[in-house]
Amino acid sequence: MARSDDGKRNFALRDTSGNESSVFSGRTPRQAALKAARRLDPAGSEDEADRTELRLREKGTKKVHHYEGWAWKETAPDDKPDWMPDRITKANVSKKGIEHLEEI
Template identity: 75%
Template sequence: MARDSDKRNFALREDGDESSVFSGGTPRQAALKAARRLDPADSEDDADRQEIRLREKGTHKVHIYEAWAWVEEAPDDKPDWMPGDITKGNVSKQGVEHLDDI
């Protein structure tokens, strides 16, 4: 597992506004965390795909992903504190954009 010093911060961009920050060792890891915040569908097949943009803090890079989320039943060996249904997410990288205005 990556140490804290290996983590990078990525700001979720919505209409030029950076509302949330997700951390991860890779852009995909942060994108998966952001995808779980989307409105989940009943199944992965029914999930609406949305574009999410994550700007890597300290750089001009914006990582663009297609993201979707769905609700699934928690595994049988789940801990006691975990709810019965969990939100899962997935992403597909669409590319990287470079900003000039930051």
């Protein structure tokens, strides 16, 4: 398993055909899934958000982590830094399981 010096691992976002389009890094699969979920088309609120299947293969392994992810727009906190926009994208994920691939 390939880990960088800071403990982060790389996870490739897979579509249903097995094509890998993007790579997200994180210490845990969930951290990478949250990064991927923030790239989804955000809804107006969390309750309105469509849930999307996210499949992340851990680089150097045959493990594919399955998540359900969703994103929404929210008003930024009052104590936000000057550079942060007034509306920010928030995301959440729910783990559905792990699949072990036969080959990569």
